[in-house]
Amino acid sequence: MTIGASPHGPGILVIEPMGNAGRFLLEAADRLGLRVYAATHQDVHDGYPDRLRSALAGVCATDLTDTPRALADMETFCRQHAIAGVAACFELFTPLAALLADRVGLPGNDPRLARAARNKVLMGEAFAAAGIPAPRWTVVRDAAEAHRAVRSAGLGRTLVVKPAEQGGSWGVSVVDAGGGVHAAEDGVPDQLASAVAAARQYAYAQPHGLKLDTRALVQEYIPGEEYSCDTVIADGVAYPLPVVRKDTTEGRYRIETGHSCPSGLPPSLARKVQHTAARAALAVGVRHGIAHTEVKIPPGTETPYVIETGARLPGDNLCEVVEAATGVSEAVAYLQAVLGRVPDTVPSVTGAAAIRFLLPARGGVLRQVSIPETPGTHSELHLRPGDSVPEPADSACRIGHVVARAETADRARGLADRVAARSRVEVS
Ligand SMILES: Nc1ncnc2c1ncn2[C@@H]1O[C@H](COP(=O)(O)OP(=O)(O)OP(=O)(O)O)[C@@H](O)[C@H]1O
Ligand SMILES: [Mg+2]
Structure with missing residues (x-):
C-alpha cells in the first residue's frame, strides 16, 4: 500500500x-x-x-x-x-x-489521571480505587526495602518485580521469594535483590532521553493463562475489541512468544475480559482514545486480573492480527475516537490469525536466519546476519516474526508454530 x-x-x-x-x-x-x-x-x-x-x-x-x-x-x-x-x-x-x-x-483523555496510564504505581492506585481485580503490590527503592516488604506484605512465594515505568517486559522478573529472602543467612543467591536491580536499571527511556521513575514494584504473581483486550473509548463510552490470547516464555523472564485471535475463551468469559479491560481503561482516565489491557485468569476462576493497561494502540503487530481475524482496524477506530467520531468496531469477517515471534536461545551475534515462505503466512525479520542479539530477557531479543491466517485460531497458531520450527536461526 x-x-x-x-x-x-x-x-x-x-x-x-x-x-x-x-x-x-x-x-x-x-x-x-x-x-x-x-x-x-x-x-x-x-x-x-x-x-x-x-x-x-x-x-x-x-x-x-x-x-x-x-x-x-x-x-x-x-x-x-x-x-x-x-x-x-x-x-x-x-x-x-x-x-x-x-x-x-x-477530544482527549482525562489529564488528571493521564500519568496512571504510564506509571505502574499510579496505575495500581487507580485500579484499587476503582475496585478492579489486579495483583497486590508494594513499591520499593532497594533490595533491603524489598526484603522487608516481602516479609510483611504477604505477597506470596512467587513474586514479580518490575520497573514503575517501562515496557516490552524490560526489567521484569518472576522470582521465588523462598530462594532469596534469607539469602544472607543461607547463602542462596538473592534473586530478589538482582530482580530489584534489574527493574531499577532504566533511568532514561531512549531514543528521547525521557527521565523515568526508577522505583520498582514487587507484585503478587497471578497464575493462569494470559490475554489482552483493547478498548476504544469515545466520549467516555467503551467499545470493546476482540480478546487475544497471549503466549509467553516461562521462568524468570516472561517474553511474548506469540498472540492469537480469537482467544478461544468461552463467549461469557471473553465478555468478562472485555468488561474488565474497559473498566481498567476508564480507571486510568481514557475518555477519547484506545487502551491496551493485559489480564491473567487464575485456573479454576472466571476472574480476569489486570496486569496492566496503556492508553495506546497495541504493539507486537496486534493491529494486524486483530484486523486479519475480525476485519476491525484498531488504528482506524482510535483515530475516529480522537476526532470525536463514533469508532467503527463492528467485526466484518469471521477468521483467525496468529503471530509467532522468533526468539534466540541466548544472546550473541546473528550468523544466519531464514524463515520458509509458506502459504497462508508472511514473515518479517527484525534483525539481519551480523546484528547483535540481546540475551532473551525482554522483547528486544526478537529476531523476526511469522503471521498466519486460518479458519480457526488453533490452526493459525499451529501454522505459525510450524513455520517458526522450520526457521533457521543461528546465534553464536
Ligand atoms: N503480577 C503478575 N503476575 C503474573 N505475571 C505477571 C505479573 N506481572 C507481569 N507478569 C508477566 O510479565 C509480563 C510483562 O509484565 P508487564 O506487562 O507488567 O510489563 P511490560 O514491560 O509493560 O510488558 P509488555 O510491554 O511486554 O506488555 C506480563 O505480560 C506477564 O506475562
Ligand atoms: Mg505488558
Whole structure:
C-alpha cells in the first residue's frame, strides 16, 4: 500500500509515530483521508525510515522530555495547522497527549489521571480505587526495602518485580521469594535483590532521553493463562475489541512468544475480559482514545486480573492480527475516537490469525536466519546476519516474526508454530 500525505483531510498530530503501531496508524490515517503530522525530536526524526518520513504532512520538532516547552510548541503547531485530533503512539508520551488535547480543546483523555496510564504505581492506585481485580503490590527503592516488604506484605512465594515505568517486559522478573529472602543467612543467591536491580536499571527511556521513575514494584504473581483486550473509548463510552490470547516464555523472564485471535475463551468469559479491560481503561482516565489491557485468569476462576493497561494502540503487530481475524482496524477506530467520531468496531469477517515471534536461545551475534515462505503466512525479520542479539530477557531479543491466517485460531497458531520450527536461526 502506498501511503501519501492527503492534503485536504483533517489534520492529526501524532506524538511520536515511531514504533510498531505507527505504521498501522499511518495506514489508517490514509484510509480516513487524514493529514498526519508528527511531534518528535529533530534527531529522532532524522533517523525515521523513509516510509515513515514520506507519509508525514509535516513535523513539529520539539523536546518531548520538557513538558512545558513541548506543550507550548505543540499548541502553536496545532493552531497553525488546524489540527483536529491528537494521538499518542509511544506509551511514555500518552500523558503528554492528554495534556495537549486538554490545552487546545480537542477530544482527549482525562489529564488528571493521564500519568496512571504510564506509571505502574499510579496505575495500581487507580485500579484499587476503582475496585478492579489486579495483583497486590508494594513499591520499593532497594533490595533491603524489598526484603522487608516481602516479609510483611504477604505477597506470596512467587513474586514479580518490575520497573514503575517501562515496557516490552524490560526489567521484569518472576522470582521465588523462598530462594532469596534469607539469602544472607543461607547463602542462596538473592534473586530478589538482582530482580530489584534489574527493574531499577532504566533511568532514561531512549531514543528521547525521557527521565523515568526508577522505583520498582514487587507484585503478587497471578497464575493462569494470559490475554489482552483493547478498548476504544469515545466520549467516555467503551467499545470493546476482540480478546487475544497471549503466549509467553516461562521462568524468570516472561517474553511474548506469540498472540492469537480469537482467544478461544468461552463467549461469557471473553465478555468478562472485555468488561474488565474497559473498566481498567476508564480507571486510568481514557475518555477519547484506545487502551491496551493485559489480564491473567487464575485456573479454576472466571476472574480476569489486570496486569496492566496503556492508553495506546497495541504493539507486537496486534493491529494486524486483530484486523486479519475480525476485519476491525484498531488504528482506524482510535483515530475516529480522537476526532470525536463514533469508532467503527463492528467485526466484518469471521477468521483467525496468529503471530509467532522468533526468539534466540541466548544472546550473541546473528550468523544466519531464514524463515520458509509458506502459504497462508508472511514473515518479517527484525534483525539481519551480523546484528547483535540481546540475551532473551525482554522483547528486544526478537529476531523476526511469522503471521498466519486460518479458519480457526488453533490452526493459525499451529501454522505459525510450524513455520517458526522450520526457521533457521543461528546465534553464536
Ligand atoms: N503480577 C503478575 N503476575 C503474573 N505475571 C505477571 C505479573 N506481572 C507481569 N507478569 C508477566 O510479565 C509480563 C510483562 O509484565 P508487564 O506487562 O507488567 O510489563 P511490560 O514491560 O509493560 O510488558 P509488555 O510491554 O511486554 O506488555 C506480563 O505480560 C506477564 O506475562
Ligand atoms: Mg505488558
